[in-house]
Amino acid sequence: MPTLDKAPGGGDGLEQSGSRAAYTHTGDEDRTVRRPWSARRVPAALVALVLLGALGMLLYDVAAVRAGRPAMAWRTWLAHQLATRHLDSPWVLGAAAAAVLAGIWLLVLAVTPGLREVLPMRRTAPGVRAVLDRSAAALVLRDRAMEVAGVQSVRMTVGRRRARARALAHFRELDEVRGDLDTALGDGLEQLGLAHGLHLIVDVRRPKKR
Structure with a gap:
Protein backbone atom coordinates (compact mmCIF):
# COMPACT_ATOMS: atom_id res chain seq x y z
CA MET A 1 0.00 0.00 0.00
CA PRO A 2 1.23 3.54 -0.70
CA THR A 3 2.57 5.55 2.22
CA LEU A 4 2.34 9.34 2.18
CA ASP A 5 4.38 11.93 4.04
CA LYS A 6 2.91 15.41 4.46
CA ALA A 7 4.82 18.55 5.23
CA PRO A 8 3.76 20.25 8.45
CA GLY A 9 0.84 22.60 8.15
CA GLY A 10 -1.20 20.68 5.55
CA GLY A 11 -2.74 22.72 2.75
CA ASP A 12 -2.14 22.43 -0.97
CA GLY A 13 -1.11 19.11 -2.50
CA LEU A 14 2.23 20.48 -3.68
CA GLU A 15 3.33 20.59 -0.03
CA GLN A 16 3.34 16.80 0.05
CA SER A 17 6.95 15.67 0.49
CA GLY A 18 6.92 11.98 -0.39
CA SER A 19 4.97 9.12 -1.93
CA ARG A 20 6.13 5.54 -1.89
CA ALA A 21 4.76 2.20 -3.02
CA ALA A 22 6.06 -1.32 -3.43
CA TYR A 23 4.57 -4.26 -5.26
CA THR A 24 5.65 -7.62 -6.61
CA HIS A 25 6.16 -8.04 -10.31
CA THR A 26 3.59 -10.59 -11.48
CA GLY A 27 4.62 -11.19 -15.08
CA ASP A 28 5.30 -14.55 -16.65
CA GLU A 29 8.24 -16.31 -15.04
CA ASP A 30 10.39 -19.24 -16.06
CA ARG A 31 11.68 -20.97 -12.93
CA THR A 32 13.68 -23.43 -15.02
CA VAL A 33 16.10 -20.70 -16.10
CA ARG A 34 19.13 -20.25 -13.87
CA ARG A 35 22.00 -17.81 -13.85
CA PRO A 36 24.86 -19.08 -16.04
CA TRP A 37 28.02 -20.26 -14.35
CA SER A 38 31.16 -18.17 -14.47
CA ALA A 39 34.21 -19.66 -16.14
CA ARG A 40 36.32 -18.64 -13.09
CA THR A 112 28.28 -21.00 -6.69
CA PRO A 113 27.58 -19.78 -10.22
CA GLY A 114 29.04 -16.29 -9.89
CA LEU A 115 28.13 -13.65 -12.51
CA ARG A 116 26.09 -11.70 -9.96
CA GLU A 117 25.97 -8.66 -12.27
CA VAL A 118 23.70 -10.33 -14.84
CA LEU A 119 20.02 -11.32 -14.83
CA PRO A 120 18.80 -14.40 -16.76
CA MET A 121 16.20 -13.74 -19.44
CA ARG A 122 13.29 -15.89 -20.56
CA ARG A 123 14.03 -18.46 -23.23
CA THR A 124 12.47 -17.60 -26.57
CA ALA A 125 14.18 -20.32 -28.60
CA PRO A 126 15.46 -23.82 -27.74
CA GLY A 127 19.14 -23.97 -26.86
CA VAL A 128 19.48 -20.17 -26.51
CA ARG A 129 20.39 -18.64 -23.15
CA ALA A 130 20.44 -14.88 -22.74
CA VAL A 131 21.34 -12.63 -19.84
CA LEU A 132 20.99 -8.91 -19.21
CA ASP A 133 23.51 -6.81 -17.33
CA ARG A 134 22.00 -5.22 -14.23
CA SER A 135 23.49 -1.81 -15.01
CA ALA A 136 22.00 -1.95 -18.51
CA ALA A 137 18.59 -2.85 -17.06
CA ALA A 138 18.84 0.09 -14.64
CA LEU A 139 19.69 2.44 -17.52
CA VAL A 140 16.71 1.27 -19.59
CA LEU A 141 14.32 1.67 -16.65
CA ARG A 142 15.77 5.09 -15.82
CA ASP A 143 15.10 6.28 -19.36
CA ARG A 144 11.51 5.06 -19.06
CA ALA A 145 11.10 6.87 -15.75
CA MET A 146 12.46 10.15 -17.12
CA GLU A 147 9.65 10.16 -19.70
CA VAL A 148 7.05 10.57 -16.94
CA ALA A 149 5.74 14.11 -16.63
CA GLY A 150 6.87 15.89 -13.47
CA VAL A 151 10.00 13.78 -12.91
CA GLN A 152 13.10 15.93 -12.47
CA SER A 153 15.64 13.18 -11.82
CA VAL A 154 15.68 9.45 -11.08
CA ARG A 155 18.16 7.19 -9.37
CA MET A 156 17.51 3.62 -10.48
CA THR A 157 19.10 0.54 -8.93
CA VAL A 158 18.48 -3.03 -10.04
CA GLY A 159 19.44 -5.97 -7.86
CA ARG A 160 18.99 -9.69 -8.28
CA ARG A 161 15.54 -9.64 -6.62
CA ARG A 162 14.28 -6.07 -6.73
CA ALA A 163 14.38 -2.83 -8.68
CA ARG A 164 14.18 0.48 -6.84
CA ALA A 165 13.47 3.94 -8.21
CA ARG A 166 14.17 7.10 -6.20
CA ALA A 167 12.65 10.02 -8.09
CA LEU A 168 12.46 13.75 -7.51
CA ALA A 169 9.32 15.48 -8.83
CA HIS A 170 9.23 19.26 -9.19
CA PHE A 171 5.57 19.59 -10.20
CA ARG A 172 2.34 17.56 -10.20
CA GLU A 173 0.90 15.67 -7.26
CA LEU A 174 3.37 13.09 -5.97
CA ASP A 175 0.74 10.34 -5.94
CA GLU A 176 0.06 10.97 -9.63
CA VAL A 177 3.77 10.92 -10.47
CA ARG A 178 4.26 7.72 -8.48
CA GLY A 179 1.29 6.07 -10.16
CA ASP A 180 2.66 6.92 -13.61
CA LEU A 181 6.09 5.65 -12.56
CA ASP A 182 4.54 2.40 -11.33
CA THR A 183 2.93 1.92 -14.72
CA ALA A 184 5.97 2.95 -16.77
CA LEU A 185 8.46 0.89 -14.78
CA GLY A 186 6.11 -2.10 -14.58
CA ASP A 187 5.80 -2.07 -18.38
CA GLY A 188 9.55 -1.62 -18.63
CA LEU A 189 10.17 -4.69 -16.48
CA GLU A 190 7.81 -6.71 -18.67
CA GLN A 191 9.64 -5.64 -21.82
CA LEU A 192 13.03 -6.57 -20.37
CA GLY A 193 11.96 -10.22 -20.67
CA LEU A 194 13.55 -11.36 -17.41
CA ALA A 195 13.07 -14.98 -16.38
CA HIS A 196 12.44 -14.08 -12.73
CA GLY A 197 10.18 -11.29 -11.54
CA LEU A 198 11.64 -8.38 -9.58
CA HIS A 199 10.09 -6.55 -6.64
CA LEU A 200 9.58 -2.95 -7.73
CA ILE A 201 9.88 -0.14 -5.17
CA VAL A 202 9.06 3.42 -6.21
CA ASP A 203 9.90 6.37 -3.97
CA VAL A 204 8.96 9.90 -5.11
CA ARG A 205 9.91 13.04 -3.23
CA ARG A 206 10.24 16.76 -3.64
CA PRO A 207 13.68 18.30 -4.22
CA LYS A 208 15.21 19.87 -1.14
CA LYS A 209 14.69 23.58 -0.87
CA ARG A 210 17.83 25.64 -1.23
Whole structure:
Protein backbone atom coordinates (compact mmCIF):
# COMPACT_ATOMS: atom_id res chain seq x y z
CA MET A 1 0.00 0.00 0.00
CA PRO A 2 1.23 3.54 -0.70
CA THR A 3 2.57 5.55 2.22
CA LEU A 4 2.34 9.34 2.18
CA ASP A 5 4.38 11.93 4.04
CA LYS A 6 2.91 15.41 4.46
CA ALA A 7 4.82 18.55 5.23
CA PRO A 8 3.76 20.25 8.45
CA GLY A 9 0.84 22.60 8.15
CA GLY A 10 -1.20 20.68 5.55
CA GLY A 11 -2.74 22.72 2.75
CA ASP A 12 -2.14 22.43 -0.97
CA GLY A 13 -1.11 19.11 -2.50
CA LEU A 14 2.23 20.48 -3.68
CA GLU A 15 3.33 20.59 -0.03
CA GLN A 16 3.34 16.80 0.05
CA SER A 17 6.95 15.67 0.49
CA GLY A 18 6.92 11.98 -0.39
CA SER A 19 4.97 9.12 -1.93
CA ARG A 20 6.13 5.54 -1.89
CA ALA A 21 4.76 2.20 -3.02
CA ALA A 22 6.06 -1.32 -3.43
CA TYR A 23 4.57 -4.26 -5.26
CA THR A 24 5.65 -7.62 -6.61
CA HIS A 25 6.16 -8.04 -10.31
CA THR A 26 3.59 -10.59 -11.48
CA GLY A 27 4.62 -11.19 -15.08
CA ASP A 28 5.30 -14.55 -16.65
CA GLU A 29 8.24 -16.31 -15.04
CA ASP A 30 10.39 -19.24 -16.06
CA ARG A 31 11.68 -20.97 -12.93
CA THR A 32 13.68 -23.43 -15.02
CA VAL A 33 16.10 -20.70 -16.10
CA ARG A 34 19.13 -20.25 -13.87
CA ARG A 35 22.00 -17.81 -13.85
CA PRO A 36 24.86 -19.08 -16.04
CA TRP A 37 28.02 -20.26 -14.35
CA SER A 38 31.16 -18.17 -14.47
CA ALA A 39 34.21 -19.66 -16.14
CA ARG A 40 36.32 -18.64 -13.09
CA ARG A 41 39.30 -18.02 -15.35
CA VAL A 42 41.29 -15.85 -12.90
CA PRO A 43 41.05 -18.19 -9.85
CA ALA A 44 41.69 -21.22 -12.05
CA ALA A 45 44.73 -19.57 -13.63
CA LEU A 46 46.13 -18.54 -10.23
CA VAL A 47 45.73 -22.02 -8.76
CA ALA A 48 47.23 -23.62 -11.87
CA LEU A 49 50.24 -21.28 -11.85
CA VAL A 50 50.93 -21.83 -8.15
CA LEU A 51 50.68 -25.60 -8.46
CA LEU A 52 52.73 -25.64 -11.66
CA GLY A 53 55.49 -23.56 -10.10
CA ALA A 54 55.62 -25.57 -6.85
CA LEU A 55 55.52 -28.97 -8.55
CA GLY A 56 58.04 -27.86 -11.16
CA MET A 57 60.54 -26.77 -8.51
CA LEU A 58 59.99 -29.94 -6.50
CA LEU A 59 60.44 -32.17 -9.54
CA TYR A 60 63.61 -30.35 -10.57
CA ASP A 61 65.08 -30.63 -7.06
CA VAL A 62 64.26 -34.34 -6.79
CA ALA A 63 65.88 -34.97 -10.17
CA ALA A 64 68.95 -32.96 -9.13
CA VAL A 65 69.33 -34.96 -5.90
CA ARG A 66 69.01 -38.20 -7.88
CA ALA A 67 71.79 -36.96 -10.13
CA GLY A 68 74.10 -36.52 -7.16
CA ARG A 69 73.69 -32.80 -6.54
CA PRO A 70 72.79 -31.32 -3.14
CA ALA A 71 69.17 -30.44 -2.43
CA MET A 72 68.07 -26.83 -2.82
CA ALA A 73 68.25 -24.62 0.27
CA TRP A 74 64.48 -24.12 0.41
CA ARG A 75 63.80 -27.87 0.57
CA THR A 76 66.46 -28.38 3.24
CA TRP A 77 65.02 -25.48 5.26
CA LEU A 78 61.45 -26.79 4.86
CA ALA A 79 62.44 -30.29 5.95
CA HIS A 80 64.21 -28.86 9.01
CA GLN A 81 61.19 -26.73 9.94
CA LEU A 82 58.79 -29.66 9.62
CA ALA A 83 61.04 -31.79 11.79
CA THR A 84 61.64 -29.26 14.56
CA ARG A 85 58.51 -27.11 14.86
CA HIS A 86 55.67 -28.20 17.15
CA LEU A 87 52.04 -28.32 16.01
CA ASP A 88 51.10 -25.45 18.35
CA SER A 89 53.68 -23.13 16.79
CA PRO A 90 52.17 -19.84 15.53
CA TRP A 91 53.75 -20.42 12.11
CA VAL A 92 52.19 -23.87 11.80
CA LEU A 93 48.81 -22.62 12.97
CA GLY A 94 48.99 -19.63 10.61
CA ALA A 95 49.87 -21.83 7.62
CA ALA A 96 47.05 -24.23 8.50
CA ALA A 97 44.56 -21.36 8.77
CA ALA A 98 45.68 -19.98 5.41
CA ALA A 99 45.26 -23.41 3.83
CA VAL A 100 41.76 -23.77 5.32
CA LEU A 101 40.71 -20.32 4.06
CA ALA A 102 42.05 -21.06 0.60
CA GLY A 103 40.17 -24.37 0.57
CA ILE A 104 36.92 -22.70 1.66
CA TRP A 105 37.37 -20.05 -1.05
CA LEU A 106 37.85 -22.71 -3.70
CA LEU A 107 34.82 -24.68 -2.46
CA VAL A 108 32.64 -21.55 -2.57
CA LEU A 109 33.80 -20.88 -6.11
CA ALA A 110 33.04 -24.49 -7.05
CA VAL A 111 29.44 -24.53 -5.76
CA THR A 112 28.28 -21.00 -6.69
CA PRO A 113 27.58 -19.78 -10.22
CA GLY A 114 29.04 -16.29 -9.89
CA LEU A 115 28.13 -13.65 -12.51
CA ARG A 116 26.09 -11.70 -9.96
CA GLU A 117 25.97 -8.66 -12.27
CA VAL A 118 23.70 -10.33 -14.84
CA LEU A 119 20.02 -11.32 -14.83
CA PRO A 120 18.80 -14.40 -16.76
CA MET A 121 16.20 -13.74 -19.44
CA ARG A 122 13.29 -15.89 -20.56
CA ARG A 123 14.03 -18.46 -23.23
CA THR A 124 12.47 -17.60 -26.57
CA ALA A 125 14.18 -20.32 -28.60
CA PRO A 126 15.46 -23.82 -27.74
CA GLY A 127 19.14 -23.97 -26.86
CA VAL A 128 19.48 -20.17 -26.51
CA ARG A 129 20.39 -18.64 -23.15
CA ALA A 130 20.44 -14.88 -22.74
CA VAL A 131 21.34 -12.63 -19.84
CA LEU A 132 20.99 -8.91 -19.21
CA ASP A 133 23.51 -6.81 -17.33
CA ARG A 134 22.00 -5.22 -14.23
CA SER A 135 23.49 -1.81 -15.01
CA ALA A 136 22.00 -1.95 -18.51
CA ALA A 137 18.59 -2.85 -17.06
CA ALA A 138 18.84 0.09 -14.64
CA LEU A 139 19.69 2.44 -17.52
CA VAL A 140 16.71 1.27 -19.59
CA LEU A 141 14.32 1.67 -16.65
CA ARG A 142 15.77 5.09 -15.82
CA ASP A 143 15.10 6.28 -19.36
CA ARG A 144 11.51 5.06 -19.06
CA ALA A 145 11.10 6.87 -15.75
CA MET A 146 12.46 10.15 -17.12
CA GLU A 147 9.65 10.16 -19.70
CA VAL A 148 7.05 10.57 -16.94
CA ALA A 149 5.74 14.11 -16.63
CA GLY A 150 6.87 15.89 -13.47
CA VAL A 151 10.00 13.78 -12.91
CA GLN A 152 13.10 15.93 -12.47
CA SER A 153 15.64 13.18 -11.82
CA VAL A 154 15.68 9.45 -11.08
CA ARG A 155 18.16 7.19 -9.37
CA MET A 156 17.51 3.62 -10.48
CA THR A 157 19.10 0.54 -8.93
CA VAL A 158 18.48 -3.03 -10.04
CA GLY A 159 19.44 -5.97 -7.86
CA ARG A 160 18.99 -9.69 -8.28
CA ARG A 161 15.54 -9.64 -6.62
CA ARG A 162 14.28 -6.07 -6.73
CA ALA A 163 14.38 -2.83 -8.68
CA ARG A 164 14.18 0.48 -6.84
CA ALA A 165 13.47 3.94 -8.21
CA ARG A 166 14.17 7.10 -6.20
CA ALA A 167 12.65 10.02 -8.09
CA LEU A 168 12.46 13.75 -7.51
CA ALA A 169 9.32 15.48 -8.83
CA HIS A 170 9.23 19.26 -9.19
CA PHE A 171 5.57 19.59 -10.20
CA ARG A 172 2.34 17.56 -10.20
CA GLU A 173 0.90 15.67 -7.26
CA LEU A 174 3.37 13.09 -5.97
CA ASP A 175 0.74 10.34 -5.94
CA GLU A 176 0.06 10.97 -9.63
CA VAL A 177 3.77 10.92 -10.47
CA ARG A 178 4.26 7.72 -8.48
CA GLY A 179 1.29 6.07 -10.16
CA ASP A 180 2.66 6.92 -13.61
CA LEU A 181 6.09 5.65 -12.56
CA ASP A 182 4.54 2.40 -11.33
CA THR A 183 2.93 1.92 -14.72
CA ALA A 184 5.97 2.95 -16.77
CA LEU A 185 8.46 0.89 -14.78
CA GLY A 186 6.11 -2.10 -14.58
CA ASP A 187 5.80 -2.07 -18.38
CA GLY A 188 9.55 -1.62 -18.63
CA LEU A 189 10.17 -4.69 -16.48
CA GLU A 190 7.81 -6.71 -18.67
CA GLN A 191 9.64 -5.64 -21.82
CA LEU A 192 13.03 -6.57 -20.37
CA GLY A 193 11.96 -10.22 -20.67
CA LEU A 194 13.55 -11.36 -17.41
CA ALA A 195 13.07 -14.98 -16.38
CA HIS A 196 12.44 -14.08 -12.73
CA GLY A 197 10.18 -11.29 -11.54
CA LEU A 198 11.64 -8.38 -9.58
CA HIS A 199 10.09 -6.55 -6.64
CA LEU A 200 9.58 -2.95 -7.73
CA ILE A 201 9.88 -0.14 -5.17
CA VAL A 202 9.06 3.42 -6.21
CA ASP A 203 9.90 6.37 -3.97
CA VAL A 204 8.96 9.90 -5.11
CA ARG A 205 9.91 13.04 -3.23
CA ARG A 206 10.24 16.76 -3.64
CA PRO A 207 13.68 18.30 -4.22
CA LYS A 208 15.21 19.87 -1.14
CA LYS A 209 14.69 23.58 -0.87
CA ARG A 210 17.83 25.64 -1.23
